[in-house]
Amino acid sequence: MLGRSKLVLGDKSFKDITEDICAPLETLPGKPWLMMFGAAKTTLLFYFGVLFYIAYTGMGTMGVSHPIMWGTDIVTFVFWVGIGHAGTLISAILFLFRQKWRTGIARAAEAMTVFAVMTAGIFPLMHTGRPWLAFWLFPYPNQRGPLWVNFRSPLLWDVFAVSTYATVSIVFWYVGLIPDFATVRDRAKNTLRKNIYGALSMGWRGTNRNWRHYEMVYLLLAGLSTPLVLSVHTIVSFDFAVANLPGWHTTIFPPYFIAGAIFSGFAMVVTLMTLVRIGFPQIKDYITLDHLEVMNKIIMTTGMMVGYAYGSEFFIAWYSGVEFEKFAFVNRAFGPMGWSYWIMVSCNVISPQVFWFKKFRRSIPVMFVVSIIVNIGMWFERFVITMSLHRDFLPANWAVFHFKFADVGVLVGSFGMFFTLFLLFLRAFPMVSMSEVKPCLEVGRDGGGHHE
Amino acid sequence: MSKYVSGVVGFIEDDHKLLAAAKKTYAAGYREFDTISPFPIHGMDAAMGLGRSAIPWVTFFAGLTGCSFGLWFTWWTSAVDYPVNVGGKPFMSLPAFIPILFELTILFGALSSVGAMFILNGLPKVKPPVIDPDLTCSKFALFIPETETGYNPEKAESHLKSIGATDIRRVAEF
Numbered sequence: 001m002l003g004r005s006k007l008v009l010g011d012k013s014f015k016d017i018t019e020d021i022c023a024p025l026e027t028l029p030g031k032p033w034l035m036m037f038g039a040a041k042t043t044l045l046f047y048f049g050v051l052f053y054i055a056y057t058g059m060g061t062m063g064v065s066h067p068i069m070w071g072t073d074i075v076t077f078v079f080w081v082g083i084g085h086a087g088t089l090i091s092a093i094l095f096l097f098r099q100k101w102r103t104g105i106a107r108a109a110e111a112m113t114v115f116a117v118m119t120a121g122i123f124p125l126m127h128t129g130r131p132w133l134a135f136w137l138f139p140y141p142n143q144r145g146p147l148w149v150n151f152r153s154p155l156l157w158d159v160f161a162v163s164t165y166a167t168v169s170i171v172f173w174y175v176g177l178i179p180d181f182a183t184v185r186d187r188a189k190n191t192l193r194k195n196i197y198g199a200l201s202m203g204w205r206g207t208n209r210n211w212r213h214y215e216m217v218y219l220l221l222a223g224l225s226t227p228l229v230l231s232v233h234t235i236v237s238f239d240f241a242v243a244n245l246p247g248w249h250t251t252i253f254p255p256y257f258i259a260g261a262i263f264s265g266f267a268m269v270v271t272l273m274t275l276v277r278i279g280f281p282q283i284k285d286y287i288t289l290d291h292l293e294v295m296n297k298i299i300m301t302t303g304m305m306v307g308y309a310y311g312s313e314f315f316i317a318w319y320s321g322v323e324f325e326k327f328a329f330v331n332r333a334f335g336p337m338g339w340s341y342w343i344m345v346s347c348n349v350i351s352p353q354v355f356w357f358k359k360f361r362r363s364i365p366v367m368f369v370v371s372i373i374v375n376i377g378m379w380f381e382r383f384v385i386t387m388s389l390h391r392d393f394l395p396a397n398w399a400v401f402h403f404k405f406a407d408v409g410v411l412v413g414s415f416g417m418f419f420t421l422f423l424l425f426l427r428a429f430p431m432v433s434m435s436e437v438k439p440c441l442e443v444g445r446d447g448g449g450h451h452e
Numbered sequence: 453m454s455k456y457v458s459g460v461v462g463f464i465e466d467d468h469k470l471l472a473a474a475k476k477t478y479a480a481g482y483r484e485f486d487t488i489s490p491f492p493i494h495g496m497d498a499a500m501g502l503g504r505s506a507i508p509w510v511t512f513f514a515g516l517t518g519c520s521f522g523l524w525f526t527w528w529t530s531a532v533d534y535p536v537n538v539g540g541k542p543f544m545s546l547p548a549f550i551p552i553l554f555e556l557t558i559l560f561g562a563l564s565s566v567g568a569m570f571i572l573n574g575l576p577k578v579k580p581p582v583i584d585p586d587l588t589c590s591k592f593a594l595f596i597p598e599t600e601t602g603y604n605p606e607k608a609e610s611h612l613k614s615i616g617a618t619d620i621r622r623v624a625e626f
Contacts, residue, residue: 014490014590139529148529152538157551164555168562175566179588183490186585202570203577206588207595208474208500210573211492216505217569221562224511228558235551435491439467 006444007101007437009285014438020282021432022184029427032279037423043416050409051126059129061406067397068389072407073127076414078236078382079264080120081162082257083375085229086265087113088169091176092225095218100443101294103436104286107180108276109269110173111429115421116268117166119414124158126410154238161235168228172221175214178204179435233257240385247328247388250316256309263302263348264378266295267371272422274368276431286432289362296361299374303352306381310345328388336400337387340380347377379411456625459597460608461583462617467493470592473615474499477594480611484600488583488593510568511561518560522553581625595626 008017029037054061064071087109094102125131137159139149149156181201188194204210237257240248270292277284317329333341351373354360361367391398425431464470467489474487478501487496497503530536531543541548570576587593594617596608605622612620 015586018490018589139525145534147536148534150536150538151526151530151552152541152545152548157555160552160555164559167559171562171566175569179491183588186582186588198579199576202575203580204575204588205577205580205582206488206490208487208489208493208496209502210575211489212497212502213505213507213569213572215492216507217565220507220511220565224558224562224565228555231551231554231558238551438491439493 004444005290007104007288007290007440008443009288012285012441014441017286017434017438017441018183018187020285021180021430021434021437022187023282024280024427025184025430026187030279033423033427036279037420040416040419040423043413044420045416047410047413047416050406050413051122054126054406054410055131059127061404062410063402063404063407065399067392067399068387068401070127070386070389071401072403072411073123074239075379075382075386076411077120077123077127078257079379080116080123080414080418081165081236082233082261082378082382083265083268084113084116084120084165084169085233085258085261086269087111087116088172088225088229089262089265090269091172092222092229095222096226100440101291103440104288104291104432105269105273105295106436107173107176107429107433108272108287108425108431110169110176111422111425111431112265112268112272113169114166114173115418115425116265117162117169118421119418121162121166122414122417123410124162154235154242157235158239161232165228165232168221168225172225175218175221176433176436177429178202179206179214180430180433182206183434184430230258233261245328245388245392246322246324247317247332248385250313252309252312252316256306256313259302259305259309260348260378260381263299263306264375266299266302267374267378270295270299270367270371271375274364274371276426277364280426280431283432286437292364292367293358293361296355296367296370299371300352300355303348303374307345307349310349324393327391331391332384332388335391337384337390340384340387344377344380344384347373348381351377456581457597457599458622458624459595459600459603459626460605460612461488461593461595461621461623461626462609462612462615463584463619464592464594464615464617467491467592469616470594471495471499473594473617476615477596477611482596482600482611485594485596488587488595490588490590490592505572507565507568507572511565514564515557515561518556518558519553521560522556523549526552581623583621583623583626595623597626 010016012020062071062073064073090102090109091106091113095106125134128134128137137149137156178201181197182204185194185197185201188197234254234257237253241250241253243249273287273292273295277287314329317325320326332338351370354366354370387401390400462473464473470487470489471493474485474496477485478499483501485500487493487500489496526549527544530545530549535543537543583593583595584591594612594615596603596612600608609620
């Protein structure tokens with residue numbers, strides 16, 4: 001029988017795990033963290049400025065104009081929501097499949113999910129043009145009749161899907177954090193720290209009568225999050241697919257979007273984890289090269305799935321015999337905005353192919369570069385899909401999309417928001433789930449792996 | 453919120469020994485005892501004679517409630533309270549309402565399950581007494597409370613010694 005490789009390197013004891021993972025919370029940040037945080041926070045402040053400029057002046061500051069009425073906001077919304085999916089896949093779906101390797105990366109990946117969804121949520125609100133009226137999106141008794149929201153609209157389904165996803169992801173993440181907060185509380189030397197983490201831990205004490213309900217609720221949340229995460233990107237794809245537009249109105253969209261979401265999300269996890277390993281060297285024993293290699297395999301697999309979707313879209317456009325459909329696709333690849341199509345294909349389909357080689361799968365610089373290329377490609381995938389609008393049924397309407405300052409500003413700025421939150425997370429919350437890693441300590445050790 | 457009780461605690465070396473100790477304690481007739489560990493231990497529920505957690509029932513009925521509420525609400529707002537003709541679609545467009553029903557099922561199910569977990573576990577507890585700060589880090593212990601039928605601290609101590617506890621303490625409240 002093949003041996004299993006160790007999930008936690010370096011022959012740790014339970015105490016060592018606690019020490020390693022609590023260290024970033026209990027020491028002052030070093031220079032690299034401060035520099036990254038400074039950069040992220042500056043970008044975040046810039047983002048606030050851009051958002052204020054757009055909200056104050058109006059949507060004319062962005063590139064959207066007739067006939068391309070969906071622009072950077074929608075593209076970047078789908079981009080960030082998609083990134084969130086990998087976190088839920090790791091924390092919920094791999095949990096149901098009893099994949100023990102998930103324990104090392106689940107916490108950070110879930111944090112990524114929560115922050116990515118928060119980042120994404122800003123964009124549809126900005127796109128409405130009047131973000132201060134965003135509460136109109138929810139059905140509430142009002143003085144206009146009451147006039148209710150239109151439940152037949154995919155855009156409203158999206159409101160429900162994304163807000164449910166955000167809520168359940170935060171709850172799932174928080175429930176996972178409770179025992180670890182208790183660990184931090186019990187180690188705390190000063191009263192303030194003890195009180196803050198004591199409140200966060202809700203007075204958790206690790207008795208089995210509590211673990212019993214806790215484990216059940218964790219399993220249930222994993223079971224509920226699994227269909228939820230698949231539904232979210234399905235419904236995001238409905239924003240496009242339910243519209244009667246060539247290039248959008250296709251049944252392949254839900255699985256295609258989900259594969260793309262997992263693809264880009266895993267790429268973001270790899271980007272973040274390689275950086276975390278540099279910033280916190282002790283984490284290398286928990287987020288090992290084996291973890292990264294497995295994720296690179298998933299990136300390559302899902303990359304080929306989206307590649308298959310690109311091909312099958314083209315085939316069906318031809319096979320359907322609908323000339324509008326055919327035109328939409330030929331125009332995507334060879335029209336005036338064809339450059340974005342080829343960025344998409346080369347980033348998403350070609351670049352992950354380097355992971356056929358084990359040497360590259362296990363090379364930190366290679367995976368770092370590829371993961372960033374993949375995310376560029378996935379942003380352009382959503383751009384390409386949205387830009388189906390640029391040549392509609394009336395040639396007199398045809399136009400191309402021009403990026404304006406605000407378009408680039410929100411895209412760059414959103415990374416500031418995401419990284420600010422993520423860097424704070426690394427310093428305030430245990431970045432690896434201690435209570436989940438500790439039972440996996442024996443995996444791969446002599447005589448270990450199974451304990452009943 | 454549950455009141456704290458006094459009792460006797462015995463520290464056990466590791467998770468495997470704690471599981472064996474819990475089995476022996478259950479066999480010796482103890483029913484109210486608890487084990488404390490930094491992580492959940494497979495098989496501990498059975499060793500302590502605890503059944504399956506009842507939370508799945510909460511999830512099921514809360515999910516059902518969410519789904520029914522979604523069905524009623526979409527129907528009432530779209531077809532009864534203020535029907536609006538949208539592109540000639542039926543007022544009661546069930547297929548289009550499915551995503552709303554689904555999301556509300558998940559939302560109600562998830563939040564109620566977590567709420568039930570908090571209630572069943574007596575959380576949140578404000579500054580609960582902690583026996584040893586390392587119990588959430590690296591130590592394992594078995595606690596016999598005073599509420600145990602026929603509780604006798606000396607007998608409990610000798611039982612803990614017999615199951616291999618390394619460090620036995622009396623606890624004023626836990």
